[in-house]
Amino acid sequence: MSAIDYQNKHFLIIDNIKPSHDILKKFAMSLTSKQVDATLYSKDVTSMCLEKQYDVILLGYDLGERQKNGQQILEELRISEVISRHCVVIIITAEVTQGMVLAALEHKPDSYLCKPYSLQELHKRLNKCLAKKMAMAEIYQAIDEDDKSLTISLVNDALASNTPYKIECLGIKSRQYFDLKKFEQAQKIYTAYQDESHCQWANIGLGKIALHNNDFANAETIFKNIIEQQPLYMPSYDWLASTYQQRAHNQYAEETLAQAVKLSPRSVVRLKKYANLCFENEHYEKATSAYQQVYNLAYNSIHQAPENAIMFAKSLAGYSTDLSLIDAKKMNNRAFTMLSQMNKSYQQVEFKIQAHLLSARLLENIHDYIVAKSKIELGLTLLDKERQNIDVDSLTNIADSLTKLNRNNKASQILISVNQQQANNSSMSGKIGELSNEQLNGDHTAKAQKALEFGKELFEALEYSKAIKALNEALLIFPNHSGIKLNLLQVLLTSYEKDKFKSEDLTQAKRIILDMLSVSKDNEIYSRLKKMKKKYQQLAGI
Missing domain, CATH: 1.25.40.10 (Tetratricopeptide repeat domain)
Structure with a gap:
C-alpha cells in the first residue's frame, strides 16, 4: 500500500478528556498542514461538520454526562448527511459492552479502536481506512449524488480491475439494482454470494425480494435462518418483524423485536418500533418500560421529540390502574417530569394541551379526581382558545385523549371538524409559495x-x-x-x-x-x- 498523503486532509477531534484530546490533536497536526479542529463538546459537532467537509473524524465515545455520546453523534451525522461517505470516522472508546458496540456498528464507523491503544495502531487503522476511501471515491460520490446508473457503471469498472473491495462493490451494485426495481439482476448477485462469509446482505436481499413478491413464508424462512446463523446481525430481526407485520402477525413481530432490543438495547429506532408494537398489542406494561428507555436514550439526541414523553404517559395510563397506589404515584411522577420537560423544550400549544389531558388520565387512575378535573379544564380552555392554530393530526390525538376521559361530545366535535378540514384541503406540492402535504386549519x-x-x-x-x-x-x-x-x-x-x-x-x-x-x-x-x-x-x- 502506497503512503497516504495527509497534507491537505481536514481533521476533527471530538474528546472531552483533555489528555486524550491533546494527544489526538497533536497526532493529527503531525500529519496535516491544515488547521486541526477540535471540540470538547458534542453539541458543536453537527454545526462544525455543516461548515466544513472533514476527511477524518476521531470520535471519542464517552463525552461526559448530559452530553451526546459518540454513537449518538455518529447517528446524527449519518441521518442528517452533513458528512459524506468520503469522511473517515473512527470511534475511540474504553467501553466494549455488546450493547454499546452493536449500537455503534449499526451506524457504520469506518473503524473502532479500544483503549488503551497506541498511536501506531491508530495510524495503521487510519491508513487502511483512507486507502479504501480513495479507491472507492468515485463510487461513493455517485452514491451521494443518488446516480444509480453511474454507480453501477463505476462498480463494474472496479470489479473489472480486481478491486480489493469486491464484496462491498457487489453489495453496492445489488442495492442499486434493487432500488431501480431490477430485481432479477439483484437476485443473481444475492444468490451467487448468499453462502459467502461477510455477505449477510445477500441473504437479506433475497428476503427483501421474497417480501416484494408477497412470498411471506419464504421471506420468514430466510430471515430466521440469518438469525440462527448470525444472531448478532441486527437487521435480520428488523426484516423478520416487518415480515410478520405485513402478515398482520403483530404478536410475533413484537416477540422478534424483543429479542433484538435485548441484544442491542441502545438502538432508539428499533426500541421505538418495539414500544409501538407493544402499545398496539395493548401490552401497556411492556410498552411503558420500552417508552421510558426511548425517552432516556433519545434525550439530547436527534431522536428527542415530544412524542417520546406523550407515548410514555399514554402507555402508563393504559395499565397504571393495575399497580399499587404507591407504585402508580411513582410512575405518575416520572410521566409528569417528562411532560414538564417536553413543555419546556417545545412551546407548541398542542403539546401543552396533551400534557394537561394525559396528566388528568393518570390522576384519575389514582382516584385524584379533583386535580384531574382541573387539568381537564386547563386543557379545554387552551383548546378553545388555540384550536384554529393546531394541525389536524394533533387535534385527532387530542380527541383520543378526550375520549379516554369520557368527554365524548367534545371529542366528536373535534373529529367532525377534522374530517371536514381534510375533505376541504387539497394536497400541495411544496414548491415555493405553496404548502406541503401537512394539513392546516x-x-x-x-x-x-x-x-x-x-x-x-x-x-x-x-x-x-x-x-x-x-x-x-x-x-x-x-x-x-x-x-x-x-x-x-x-x-x-x-x-x-x-x-x-x-x-x-x-x-x-x-x-x-x-x-x-x-x-x-x-x-x-x-x-x-x-x-x-x-x-x-x-x-x-x-
Whole structure:
C-alpha cells in the first residue's frame, strides 16, 4: 500500500478528556498542514461538520454526562448527511459492552479502536481506512449524488480491475439494482454470494425480494435462518418483524423485536418500533418500560421529540390502574417530569394541551379526581382558545385523549371538524409559495397561505428581503411547518447568493437546516432539503 498523503486532509477531534484530546490533536497536526479542529463538546459537532467537509473524524465515545455520546453523534451525522461517505470516522472508546458496540456498528464507523491503544495502531487503522476511501471515491460520490446508473457503471469498472473491495462493490451494485426495481439482476448477485462469509446482505436481499413478491413464508424462512446463523446481525430481526407485520402477525413481530432490543438495547429506532408494537398489542406494561428507555436514550439526541414523553404517559395510563397506589404515584411522577420537560423544550400549544389531558388520565387512575378535573379544564380552555392554530393530526390525538376521559361530545366535535378540514384541503406540492402535504386549519390556513403566496410573488419579483419577511411571518403562525421552513430556506439561500453581504441570511439558513436534520428519507421534502443543504455548503465555501 502506497503512503497516504495527509497534507491537505481536514481533521476533527471530538474528546472531552483533555489528555486524550491533546494527544489526538497533536497526532493529527503531525500529519496535516491544515488547521486541526477540535471540540470538547458534542453539541458543536453537527454545526462544525455543516461548515466544513472533514476527511477524518476521531470520535471519542464517552463525552461526559448530559452530553451526546459518540454513537449518538455518529447517528446524527449519518441521518442528517452533513458528512459524506468520503469522511473517515473512527470511534475511540474504553467501553466494549455488546450493547454499546452493536449500537455503534449499526451506524457504520469506518473503524473502532479500544483503549488503551497506541498511536501506531491508530495510524495503521487510519491508513487502511483512507486507502479504501480513495479507491472507492468515485463510487461513493455517485452514491451521494443518488446516480444509480453511474454507480453501477463505476462498480463494474472496479470489479473489472480486481478491486480489493469486491464484496462491498457487489453489495453496492445489488442495492442499486434493487432500488431501480431490477430485481432479477439483484437476485443473481444475492444468490451467487448468499453462502459467502461477510455477505449477510445477500441473504437479506433475497428476503427483501421474497417480501416484494408477497412470498411471506419464504421471506420468514430466510430471515430466521440469518438469525440462527448470525444472531448478532441486527437487521435480520428488523426484516423478520416487518415480515410478520405485513402478515398482520403483530404478536410475533413484537416477540422478534424483543429479542433484538435485548441484544442491542441502545438502538432508539428499533426500541421505538418495539414500544409501538407493544402499545398496539395493548401490552401497556411492556410498552411503558420500552417508552421510558426511548425517552432516556433519545434525550439530547436527534431522536428527542415530544412524542417520546406523550407515548410514555399514554402507555402508563393504559395499565397504571393495575399497580399499587404507591407504585402508580411513582410512575405518575416520572410521566409528569417528562411532560414538564417536553413543555419546556417545545412551546407548541398542542403539546401543552396533551400534557394537561394525559396528566388528568393518570390522576384519575389514582382516584385524584379533583386535580384531574382541573387539568381537564386547563386543557379545554387552551383548546378553545388555540384550536384554529393546531394541525389536524394533533387535534385527532387530542380527541383520543378526550375520549379516554369520557368527554365524548367534545371529542366528536373535534373529529367532525377534522374530517371536514381534510375533505376541504387539497394536497400541495411544496414548491415555493405553496404548502406541503401537512394539513392546516381554518382561518390560520388562509393566513399562512396568503403569506406564502405573497412571499412567492415577492420572490419572483426578486424582492428577497420582503419575501423573507413574509415567510417569517408565516413561520410564526406555524413554527413546525416543514414546508414553510423549506420555502424560507430557499429564499434565504437565493438572497445570499445574489448579495454576499447579507450574511444574516446565510446564518438563518444554517439555523433552519440544523432544525431540520431529523427529516427522514421517507419524507416528501427530503430530496429538496438535501439539495438546499448542498447549496448552503456551496455558498458557505465548504
